[in-house]
Amino acid sequence: MITVEVLEPDELRAAYDLFAATILFGPATDASWPHAAALYTPGRALGVRDDRDPAQLVATATAFGSRLAVPGGADLPMAAVTRVGVRADRTRRGLLTAMVHHQLRDAAERGEVVAALRASQSRIYGRFGYGVATRGRGVRVRRSGAGWRDCAPRGGDVRMVARADVLDVLPAVHERIALFRPGGMTRPDGWWSTMLAGDVAGAEVLLAAVHTGPDGDDGYAVATLADPREDFERRPLAVSDLHAADVQATAALWRFLLDVDLTGAVEAHLRPLDEPLELMLTDRRDCMVTSAGDETWLRILDVPAALAALPCAGEPVRLAVHDGLFPANSGVYVLGDGPARRVDAAPELACDVAALAMAYLGDTAPSALAAAGWWRVHDADALARADRLLGGDVLPWCGTYF
Numbered sequence: 001m002i003t004v005e006v007l008e009p010d011e012l013r014a015a016y017d018l019f020a021a022t023i024l025f026g027p028a029t030d031a032s033w034p035h036a037a038a039l040y041t042p043g044r045a046l047g048v049r050d051d052r053d054p055a056q057l058v059a060t061a062t063a064f065g066s067r068l069a070v071p072g073g074a075d076l077p078m079a080a081v082t083r084v085g086v087r088a089d090r091t092r093r094g095l096l097t098a099m100v101h102h103q104l105r106d107a108a109e110r111g112e113v114v115a116a117l118r119a120s121q122s123r124i125y126g127r128f129g130y131g132v133a134t135r136g137r138g139v140r141v142r143r144s145g146a147g148w149r150d151c152a153p154r155g156g157d158v159r160m161v162a163r164a165d166v167l168d169v170l171p172a173v174h175e176r177i178a179l180f181r182p183g184g185m186t187r188p189d190g191w192w193s194t195m196l197a198g199d200v201a202g203a204e205v206l207l208a209a210v211h212t213g214p215d216g217d218d219g220y221a222v223a224t225l226a227d228p229r230e231d232f233e234r235r236p237l238a239v240s241d242l243h244a245a246d247v248q249a250t251a252a253l254w255r256f257l258l259d260v261d262l263t264g265a266v267e268a269h270l271r272p273l274d275e276p277l278e279l280m281l282t283d284r285r286d287c288m289v290t291s292a293g294d295e296t297w298l299r300i301l302d303v304p305a306a307l308a309a310l311p312c313a314g315e316p317v318r319l320a321v322h323d324g325l326f327p328a329n330s331g332v333y334v335l336g337d338g339p340a341r342r343v344d345a346a347p348e349l350a351c352d353v354a355a356l357a358m359a360y361l362g363d364t365a366p367s368a369l370a371a372a373g374w375w376r377v378h379d380a381d382a383l384a385r386a387d388r389l390l391g392g393d394v395l396p397w398c399g400t401y402f
């Protein structure tokens with residue numbers, strides 16, 4: 001019998017240190033702990049104790065509240081799951097399973113329509129109904145290349161932000177544009193404290209800049225130098241955070257980063273798959289794609305509410321959804337004929353809740369999921385309709401690590 005407990009405030013540092021150890025990181029220091037502590041929400045940190053020594057935690061997970069942008073412009077309450085770990089000598093005994101079940105039920109009771117996380121390994125979370133809902137790519141743009149095409153967008157003014165002002169300026173810019181694109185999420189203050197304050201305080205070299213467009217500040221970039229002592233011609237500027245409202249702001253911020261002297265390249269991880277960098281460069285091979293991978297793993301907790309939040313115009317499709325953990329989600333839904341609703345009729349298509357998450361934000365088309373066996377097809381004509389209903393105008397992307 002595994003007992004999952006809600007941790008008390010005085011247990012959070014031990015929980016954090018346990019999590020850090022499971023990803024082979026060191027424990028919090030007295031200086032870093034106040035930053036790390038800020039991401040814990042009271043009542044949301046979970047733990048499992050060692051049955052031989054109840055003073056010791058052997059498993060932990062937590063979540064914070066956020067909002068997720070979905071296609072069509074709506075946004076939904078979301079549990080952002082993070083700091084999940086099981087002590088290495090207690091893995092593969094069901095501790096994670098017990099915590100995930102507890103956590104998803106708790107999130108659903110709080111009225112959160114979806115939960116999301118970043119997965120350290122891709123085989124962990126599918127069994128709990130999570131599916132890959134956004135992806136990104138790593139890029140490395142060399143500075144010694146042929147530069148920008150004459151007709152590439154230039155954007156507006158870019159101004160640098162002093163290190164001391166970063167945490168005063170950037171959160172407001174992010175909040176303004178966070179939900180512009182499906183897959184985007186809001187960040188609580190604790191996110192900034194945990195994820196950026198460390199860089200702001202600790203990085204030897206930190207560059208931050210804000211872009212101003214016709215309607216005010218609409219993008220920013222933060223970058224660091226991993227090793228300032230490397231050769232000036234080679235050392236890469238590493239982008240840790242770059243959000244922009246549109247292609248003008250995107251171009252202006254990348255131009256700024258590439259104009260910084262004495263670096264060899266600008267690198268970034270998990271950028272949007274459709275960020276048009278190579279299209280803006282004279283030699284498209286100046287932008288090398290260094291990686292591609294999953295970003296948001298999404299778990300739809302309330303299928304009726306999630307489907308009803310999508311745009312509702314189009315040729316209707318009847319979709320059966322199966323959810324082994326939350327049976328109330330299982331049923332046949334009609335999409336595209338007004339807000340999605342449950343119907344008592346035979347389905348044309350069927351999927352489980354994880355495969356629904358893969359299509360939900362527009363990342364992977366139902367036809368692609370059907371071709372690979374993730375969706376089942378009872379009426380082939382319905383696939384093209386489902387592609388039109390669930391495919392957004394832009395690829396979803398989040399851009400927030402947690």
Ligand SMILES: CC(C)(COP(=O)(O)OP(=O)(O)OC[C@H]1O[C@@H](n2cnc3c(N)ncnc32)[C@H](O)[C@@H]1OP(=O)(O)O)[C@@H](O)C(=O)NCCC(=O)NCCS
Pocket residue numbers: 022023084085086087090091092093094095096097098118119120121123124
């Ligand atoms: C990943 C981790 C949390 C799994 O915890 P756990 O308590 O071992 O998980 P469970 O025992 O509940 O496993 C449930 C199932 O998932 C499988 N599973 C769990 N982790 C897996 C992994 N990394 N690879 C493949 N399968 C895995 C288990 O084999 C088990 O399958 P079964 O029911 O068919 O036997 C734990 O190994 C860990 O802390 N790893 C390091 C830190 C980390 O990666 N944290 C996650 C951050 S996103």
